[in-house]
Amino acid sequence: MGTGTGDTFQEGQLEIATTDLSAGGSTQILATIVDADNGNAQIVSEEYLVTFSSVCESSGLATFSRDEVSTTGGTATVTYTATGCSGTDTITFNLYDPDDTSTVLSIATGTLEVAPAEIGAISYVSADSSAISISTISNPVLPQLASLVFRVVDRSNNPVANKSVSFSLTNTKGGLSLALDESVTNEDGEVTAVVKSGSAHTVTSVIATTLATDGVTPITTSSQPVSVTTGIADQDSFEIVASVLNPGAYNVSGVAVNVTAFVGDQFQNPVADGTIVNFTAESGLIDSFCTTAGGSCSVIWTSSGYRPGQEDDPDYDALDRVNDQNVVAGTSAFGITTILGYTEGEAGFTDSNNNGQYDVGEVFESFPEAIRDDDILNDDAIDLDTNSNGPVEFFADYNSNDQRDAAPSVYQGTLCSDAAKDAGHCAQLMDVRDTAVISQSAANSIAYELYTRSGDNFTVFDGDLDLNDNNIADDSGSFYLFITDENGAIAESGTTVASGGDGYDVSSDTGEVGNSIGELPASYTGLYSSFGSLYQVSFAPDGTPKSVSLTIESGSGEYTLTITLVPSV
Template sequence: METSGLLKAIAVAASLALAACGGGGGSPKFNTGGDSGGTGSTGGTGGTGGTVTVQVLKLGNGTGSGFTSGALATTKSVLQSGSSATISLNVVDENNAAVSEAYSVSVNSNCVGTGLAKISKNGGDVSQVTTSNGLATFSYTPQGCVGTDTINATLVTETQSLSAEVTITVEQDQVLAVEFVSISKNQLSLRGIGGQETAEVVFKLVGAQSAPIIGEDVTFSLSTTEGGISLAPGTSTGVTDSEGKVTTVVQSGTTATTLKVYAVHDASQIQGSSSDIVISTGVAVDNRFSISYDTQPANAYNTDGIAVSINVIAADQFGNSPPDGTQVRFVSPEAGKVDDACSLIDGRCSVQWLSASPRPADMRVGLLAYMRGAESFTDVNGNAVYDGADTFTEDRAEPYVDANENGMYDLGEFYVDTNQDGDRDLGNNKWDGPCMQGVNAAAICDGESSIFIARQLRIVMSRNDACVVAITGFPAPKPAGGSIDLTVAADAAASGVITLDDCNGNPWPKGTTFKWEVNEADTNILALYGLKAGTISNANLDNGGHDFALQLAGNASPSYTSSKQGTLKLTVSFPNSTNLEFEWRIIYPVEP
């Protein structure tokens, strides 16, 4: 007897049993035919002789006479790793007709289970597919799987458990490239000074479809072994893992240098190369620590929230960057708000200072940046360590903010108390920096292993105003309602220097523009020489104002018979859109 016939027999027997029990009101979990039974509470009158039917499903591929039970269909039976095949399945009824009801079918394979292949649909990995009019498709892609892999599909209903499968052969892929993947640290410290001395370097073997190739032998080497640079024991060779990756470990040496790691696939001799690894001290030194700003003077005399970007760059004695993540700290004890720290990336980072109260009377704010580092020294014998042959030029005291700009520390000024002893300590007459005896036994290590190196700059909060503070060669400008004459004779010249500031002893704010011009009753009588126009950018903050050297030259052959008048005018336009003007009346006397 066929399976379908057996199920039908069971259904009929179940129907007769229900009828014998007098119905029961509710229907079972089968599709039923005929009327329902009696009420059941009084024994019932029995049903009308209906039968219970169960839909029989089959899982395979195709429909009708072309249906094959238990087998999935594939567009390719042989694949290379990284290429794909489309797998299809069909759910049909007992007559091999496609069923309209949607069913969820689980799909898997041995290689999918171990991560060496994937099953996907519409661009995403899946473990189930849903039929539409009895059909479902999905993609199978090996990713390191080699040999045969059987793809299984399983459909479980309340009455059936069905399965189908197909086997695909995955050919061994050809290694086409050894790709550099990553490095844990691209800068290592010299061996023996206590910094980061090892780095993991990862490569990947890939084939024609960029799929990983597993189980292959790889040999590593270094571009240089200067100073004892080496591969860690047991990492000079490796075997690619389930992702096609293989790892080695580099150990630094005692010489500052740059190197690469090479990885060679043993069977094909195809080679890959890492990015550069820098071996250096990694300790910032005092004379290679710098600070700058992007906008000065700031238009912040009476405005809060004006931003100034503060930038720092740090390097070790070889000019290499300290390790990424090294902290630089900032303080602005006189005025404003500054970010407390930034982390170096490739030797540089930035913070932002914002104008805010209180404001010092001179509107000049000292800002300090400091970090752990070493004092600079002159490497006389070129052995890269501080020893008896060398000298250091700056014996650094604890950093401070020179609030009054007199070039020395005064009691009450902010300082960084490195050792927390409550006093500002001077230098110790010793070179302070990392002990380098692990690099060279001749190194001297009697100073501190590190100190705070620092830089300070001056932020000026300028105002939108202009005052003449000094004049040589010219008279003062014309006051309101007054008249100050500047006489320029024919074939002669009047020269002078005029200095202006923001009326508070500081330069004008960045973005301020100025323009000098001569207005004449007649043309070609007078010529003006000097810087006639411009825009204030990053002014010299040590200069309290702006010096303008001007020359007014008269026409050598005047054609006028009576005295003429004109005006020398300066127009200053500030970032807040206000303008100020200064004027001198020019007299051109008639030549006798």
């Protein structure tokens, strides 16, 4: 196998159409198969297999239009394309009997020169993280290093290998730095810059620069920004919210309420994705945790089991539970349920000099260990009863010492100056926490009373629209409709009130009871419960006065109560 035939045959040579290629260029390569026993005449009727290879092709820097060819005509051709190769490349054709590819019958080689690539562009490709943790923080979900990838290509958009690229940062606040200031592209034309975090909350980008083919002209690009943040929850940026505050769940199991945690850090940025928030509930079932994405996550609370207040029922054992009180009714506040959400974080401070760290003398907060305060509405209640003979509320024992610790006198966090650390601050984190309170209202249950009002004092109204008792139905006035469920709790979500009049012009508060636990001001007197909804109803004669009607429909729509008031004439 070689070039030519007969007297011009040159064994072991390849016929290369163009031996000097531009970067990314292509050329055709030909070999002839001859019969040495027949004057080097070209083979025309016998089948042979020819394979193709080159130094650059084996490194992924060149390609052939095909890997092999089977021929009976005595010639083998292939198209070679440089895809990153530069300098000398050696091409090899191997000849085989197609029935025995273990033995090479003949080899032909040739060389070509590929010109260096003309640098076309450098571009930003990707980063393994768009945010990194401040260097003083050990954060399980935020790294302290970010790797950013850039790619150098030639004018044909082929990758350029072994090309030097230098890096710089747009911002070095807090000691931000690069692991290397310069690196070299790999066979894919890619090069990686590594950003190392500093001690300040900031944003930076990487500038990547390489030189054009002339070795003088710089070609530059910039990465997407990388954020340097705490990624750790901050107390005043942590909140949990229940979607429904008065579900019809006291007498119905399986009612679901969505509970969402919103979690930010000291700089009001969302915490790092993957932050875990734990939950516990006074009653029912609740998912034990959720994992944040974009600064929030949700769990489902489901009504079941014991309901707060049922220890007042003789059918239940005395469990020494801590409950909120319905002060007016003199009973437990039936159905009032506390949900606690918490995660590891820091207490919060006022950064008066804007250096991103707590310094000695700056204002800070500190907190005791988190508690699920099951009587949270009782301002006079003790937060935690540690008497072995009394009720005990759940608390998150952050330091696992089997007791609820009070707030320390030092800052609980991570962002401290060296002087602050020397003074004992930032020795540990804490559990940031928040509480949601819902009222498990009785479904399809409506109780009511009518009242007149003077300031914050309410007096039962008998419903007689003849207010001045003159036996003439010509009075105008107003009264209040107070509604609860059968336990003296706010009526279930979705419960509505409508009003109307026959011979009366009636204007009143109407609509749903609202998404609320229905706690009323402590200054209100005369009502039969500390919880519920008040609707003011005003009436005036319009024609021949006959009646005023009020219609209450339960949230599930399965129970309707109509109240009709008439003048006693």
